[in-house]
Amino acid sequence: MRKSLVTALAIVLAFALAACGKGDNSANNGSGANSPKPENEPITITMLGPGNASTDKKDFNTEIFPELVKEKFPHVTIQSETLPNEQYITTLKARMATGGGPDIFFYWPKMQALDVVKPGYAKEITGLSVLDKFNSGVVDAFAVDGKQYAIPSGVNILGVYYNKSLFEQAGITEIPGDWEAFLAACQKLQDAGIQPLVSGDKDGFVAQFGLYQLAASIVYPQENDFDAKLLAGEQSFADPKWQEVLTKYKTLYDRGFVQKNSLGAGNTQAQQLFIDGKAAMTIDGNWSQSNLTQKGAVDFDRGFFPLPGNDPGESIGLSAAPSGGTFINAKTEHYDTIVQIMEYMYDGESPLFKAWVEYNVGQVPSYKGVDFQGGEVFDEYYRLFQTSPSWYFSNQAWPGGLSDELCAKVQEMISGKETVEGVAKAADLKLSELMAQQQQ
Structure with a gap:
């Protein structure tokens, strides 16, 4: 019996520091609304993820992603941080518990997702249009009680x-x-x-x-x-x-x-x-x-x-198995901007999308329409x-x-x-x- 899974892809987003800066309207999906800000007011979006940055080539999470986001959205600065796996979970939970966690963070599917959903750390994103770009089996791996909480990365x-x-x-x-x-x-x-x-x-x-x-x-x-x-x-x-x-x-x-x-x-x-x-x-x-x-x-x-x-x-x-996904902090002040970045990243043709696909050669992609490019090794x-x-x-x-x-x-x-x-x-x-x- 084959389990319902599908593809793989690299960890797309993940990193960190306390959320800082003033933000945009985040009244979507039940979050509290902030006063609207000027559209191009400078903001900083923080991200946290596990693992070690690439040393043999330009790292996607800490270099490529922030640079290409800045090209498209000049008013947005991405502050990214990665931590060794053994430190990541403890650090993330500690920061979230104090209310100063990252705007965007990486976590795992199925039962493990409860670690960030049950305490209210993760924002519900049910109905987000970008989810339709991925295989439903992978998307559903991040569902809790029928509600969606993450953009999937793929299958490892x-x-x-x-x-x-x-x-x-x-x-x-x-x-x-x-x-x-x-x-x-x-x-x-x-x-x-x-x-x-x-x-x-x-x-x-x-x-x-x-x-x-x-x-x-x-x-x-x-x-x-x-x-x-x-x-x-x-x-x-x-x-x-x-x-x-x-x-x-x-x-x-x-x-x-x-x-x-x-x-x-x-x-x-x-x-x-x-x-x-x-x-x-x-x-x-x-x-x-x-x-x-x-x-x-x-x-x-x-x-x-x-x-x-x-x-x-x-x-x-x-x-x-489905790899980790991208979660949005339930308390972020930058929800609207994060959604815009995600829509740009997964539009199927942007420089950010192409860089993401190219970086993840060797993964079995879960994004619809992207073919496996594993090379001879796989x-x-x-x-x-x-x-x-x-x-x-x-x-x-x-x-x-x-x-x-x-x-x-x-x-x-x-x-x-x-x-x-x-x-x-x-x-x-x-x-x-x-x-x-x-x-x-």
């Missing part, structure tokens, strides 16, 4: 970046399509004196990149409503299917397929090891294409394939995407904080301080705690 995909030269050197002639074939490929690389995998496990979030892919082949094909049952207390991480996910992931470390002392390397360091040709594979998402296709110490061709958790003869499941994956079942990232159906606990316990499992059963138990306890908080 998880997979394995691999070094074609090292695969050839080890005698691997086919992309592994099941778990046994993947382990066999890792063994061939290891036997050839090549490090099979590199992972930046110092950053806890990295564990998700592999876990969700394994779950797409192991958990959801057998029980597509697993997460709904999990939230209802009818399922748990102690279920054999999630135990299998954790056990298979642990196997990669037990057999030495992941570099030693991976807990001492962050994701950026792991990416550098890969592009320098020090490892044959790294598990990551399409959002890291720019970093992972940079020229390193050696030249080599890259490819990208899904991490297979399936047994031989069974279908592989892909991990693909060719193999995209062919599979057309015919294979795909599933959302597991944490999109979980309450915020659950994935953090799971990843923290997986780090302990990697270090040998925790067992598979212990990881599952800790995740179940955290889920019970979070669900109890929601009911208060």
Whole structure:
């Protein structure tokens, strides 16, 4: 069963500082009206988002977007800020709680969107015409109680970046399509004196990149409503299917397929090891294409394939899901101007629209009429995407904080301080705690 998703695209907007400056009329969609201001009065719009700005080329969020907005709207200044993922959520919520959050911010879909909708941080944008430019399945991922709260970015995909030269050197002639074939490929690389995998496990979030892919082949094909049952207390991480996910992931470390002392390397360091040709594979998402296709110490061709958790003869499941979207602060004084910018950006022909499309080569676009331009790196994956079942990232159906606990316990499992059963138990306890908080 293929989940209703569709495309991908880069994080379009995101950033920050406290909202400042006087603004325009924001009486739309139930917000309080301000006194009308002169049409071209200088204003500053603040934005906040997660991640790191591009270093190998001009960054879209912090450079290209502000510059092209200024060209079209000379009276508008975009103040943009990005924060590392682990700091982003805490910072955003803290700023929002004090009433001084960014005018525009990035957040995630489905259950995670409740983090900013329930406290009243996000402005309802139901009926905004720009939403019609995107696939309805992606737009609906940001709906709460039938109301829309964000402009989608698209769909993200998880997979394995691999070094074609090292695969050839080890005698691997086919992309592994099941778990046994993947382990066999890792063994061939290891036997050839090549490090099979590199992972930046110092950053806890990295564990998700592999876990969700394994779950797409192991958990959801057998029980597509697993997460709904999990939230209802009818399922748990102690279920054999999630135990299998954790056990298979642990196997990669037990057999030495992941570099030693991976807990001492962050994701950026792991990416550098890969592009320098020090490892044959790294598990990551399409959002890291720019970093992972940079020229390193050696030249080599890259490819990208899904991490297979399936047994031989069974279908592989892909991990693909709506990425984050652009939310507007419910208290912004600049709603009308923000809407004008969004309409300009997504008009299908403006310089800003063209720059957005060009910057996001490698994504499967959710904007209607934009074709996939992934290049050779994603060719193999995209062919599979057309015919294979795909599933959302597991944490999109979980309450915020659950994935953090799971990843923290997986780090302990990697270090040998925790067992598979212990990881599952800790995740179940955290889920019970979070669900109890929601009911208060």
